[in-house]
Structure formats: structure tokens, C-alpha cells
Amino acid sequence: MVFLPPSDQQPMSIANSIRGQxxxxxxxxxxxxxxxxxxxxxxxxxxxxxxxxxxxxxxxxxxxFRNPPRVTPLRDGLVVAPADGRVSMVTHALPPAELGLGDRPLPRVSIFMSVFNCHVNRSPAAGRIERIAYRPGAFINAELDKASEDNERNSLVISTPNGRIGVIQIAGLVARRIVCFVREGQSIGAGERFGLIRFGSRLDVFLPEGTKPLVAEGQTAIAGETVLADFRLADPGRSYRAD
CATH class of the missing domain: 1.10.287 (Helix Hairpins)
Structure with a gap:
């Protein structure tokens, strides 16, 4: 008869297995x-x-209101998505005046969050929060381009070694509450949580002039993980194929 030594590993209970999911x-x-x-x-x-x-x-x-953990790439120069959702626009646009980012169009990536997406927002890059500006407004469909100007919004400017990044939380048709967890002057790491928007909305990311976005319209973004841009990449852009 062979006796096996007791294992140090206890079998995972069904409750623990479910909890992990x-x-x-x-x-x-x-x-x-x-x-x-x-x-x-x-x-x-x-x-x-x-x-x-x-x-x-x-x-x-x-x-x-789920708040799942994420794995954020930490290499210097990367800009990651601040929200889960669909990349609804990749364009050049004038940043809101309250950001103080100048009066010239900058690269802008817009991510639309439906009521089924996780709505916890994460910092796109490591840096210092230079400015926070709240502006009341309307609650039209966040997928419309004019929502950037007309809707209620909360704007952040993050100062990084590679330039200043604007992040704008925009309330949508259903959203009625923008929440921001951070304050001006605070240091923040890439992928760290900085706020959320309740019940459907959009986030705009304004990149420094000359930055090439590495995502395409229609692409699914994952907050803290999907790379929106790479300041260290001498890349004229990427092409995409839609199935």
C-alpha cells in the first residue's frame, strides 16, 4: 500500500471558484x-x-458598477485607453477652452461607453494632474460630435514628460452624474482609477500635436490596457482590416 503525503494545496471550494469569477x-x-x-x-x-x-x-x-482589475503596460511613452467601450471617433478637433491646450486642433480619440460597459475611468498615462475643470451642460446622445461642446463634462489635463494630455468625461443621454476621485496637483500612474460616469457616456482624449493614434474607429477599447498612442514609436500610422 502506498501512502501519499498530504498536499499543501487545499482544493478550491465552489464558493471560492464562483467568487473568483x-x-x-x-x-x-x-x-x-x-x-x-x-x-x-x-x-x-x-x-x-x-x-x-x-x-x-x-x-x-x-x-x-463592476470594477475589474486590469493589466496596464507601464513603458514610458504609452497612452492607454481611459475607458471601456467602442472607439467612436479618431479625428483632429479643437480642445475645450477650459483645458488651456491652445487654439489649434489636436488629435482626439473618443470612446463611447454603453450602459453595458464598465464605467470606471482610468488615467491614460503617468503624470501630474495639472488642471480639473467642470462644466455643466446638456445630456444629448454622447455619440454625437456636438456632445463634446454641449454636454455636461469634467476635464482633466495630465502633464507628462512627453507632453500634456487632455481627458474629458462627457455625460450622455442617460448619464446624470460625473464622479472624479482625484484633485489638482496629484500624481497619478497609468491605468490608475480617476473617476466614473453613471449610466452611459463618453470619454475624449486629446493627444499632443503630432501624435499618431494607434486605434481605429469601431475598435473595442479596454480601460488601462488598450494602447491609444506611443510617443516613442516613430510610426506614421497603422492600417486596419474590419471583418
Whole structure:
């Protein structure tokens, strides 16, 4: 008879396995999730089918405020996506006056976040937060180009060794609350969380003049991971193929 030594590794329980598959929730979401859950209980009391609808909405709300970990490339010169979503525009545009980035068009990458995307925003590069400017406004569809001018927005200027980067949180048709966690003068690392927008919105990234964006319209961006630009890359641009 052969006796095997006890293993130092304990088998993972089903509960631990499930827990590992569920992303953490950002604290900003707890009041909303609790409100949806309470409403679901009331709906169950009124009529069971309505309660199940409320339960599904509660699950959606929890997923909206998910705050998953990300793996951010840290090489100097990289600019990463500040938000999950679809790259809706890659163009040149005048930056908002409150950013103080000049009166000439700069490369701009816009990322549209639907209500199904993770809405935690991350810094596109390491540097110092030089300016934060909030501007009230409308709540038109964030996919429209004029949303950059008309909608409520919160703008950051990040000073980096490779130039100043503008990041703008833009409220959308459903969004009614922009949250910013950082302050002026604070140092921030690439991929670090700096804010979120509740329920559908858009982020614009203004790059220094002459920077070549490395993403294309229609591409899916992952906050803190997708590379938007590389200051150290002498690359005239890239071509893309859509399936």
C-alpha cells in the first residue's frame, strides 16, 4: 500500500471558484444596487413577475458598477485607453477652452461607453494632474460630435514628460452624474482609477500635436490596457482590416 503525503494545496471550494469569477463592485454603486434590490422586494410583494424584472435590473446595476482589475503596460511613452467601450471617433478637433491646450486642433480619440460597459475611468498615462475643470451642460446622445461642446463634462489635463494630455468625461443621454476621485496637483500612474460616469457616456482624449493614434474607429477599447498612442514609436500610422 502506498501512502501519499498530504498536499499543501487545499482544493478550491465552489464558493471560492464562483467568487473568483465575479468582479468587485465599486463603492459608488452600493446605494444604487441597494435601491434596485429594495424596489425588487416591493415588486415581488405586489406581483411576482414584476419582482423578477426588478431582480434582473438589480443584476444589471451591479454589473454596471463592476470594477475589474486590469493589466496596464507601464513603458514610458504609452497612452492607454481611459475607458471601456467602442472607439467612436479618431479625428483632429479643437480642445475645450477650459483645458488651456491652445487654439489649434489636436488629435482626439473618443470612446463611447454603453450602459453595458464598465464605467470606471482610468488615467491614460503617468503624470501630474495639472488642471480639473467642470462644466455643466446638456445630456444629448454622447455619440454625437456636438456632445463634446454641449454636454455636461469634467476635464482633466495630465502633464507628462512627453507632453500634456487632455481627458474629458462627457455625460450622455442617460448619464446624470460625473464622479472624479482625484484633485489638482496629484500624481497619478497609468491605468490608475480617476473617476466614473453613471449610466452611459463618453470619454475624449486629446493627444499632443503630432501624435499618431494607434486605434481605429469601431475598435473595442479596454480601460488601462488598450494602447491609444506611443510617443516613442516613430510610426506614421497603422492600417486596419474590419471583418
Amino acid at each position: 465575479i468582479p468587485p463592485i465599486h463603492p459608488e454603486g452600493y446605494p444604487f444596487i441597494g435601491g434596485f434590490a429594495l424596489a425588487s422586494l416591493i415588486l415581488f410583494w405586489l406581483w411576482t413577475p414584476l419582482g423578477w424584472i426588478g431582480t434582473l435590473l438589480t443584476i444589471w446595476c451591479a454589473l454596471f
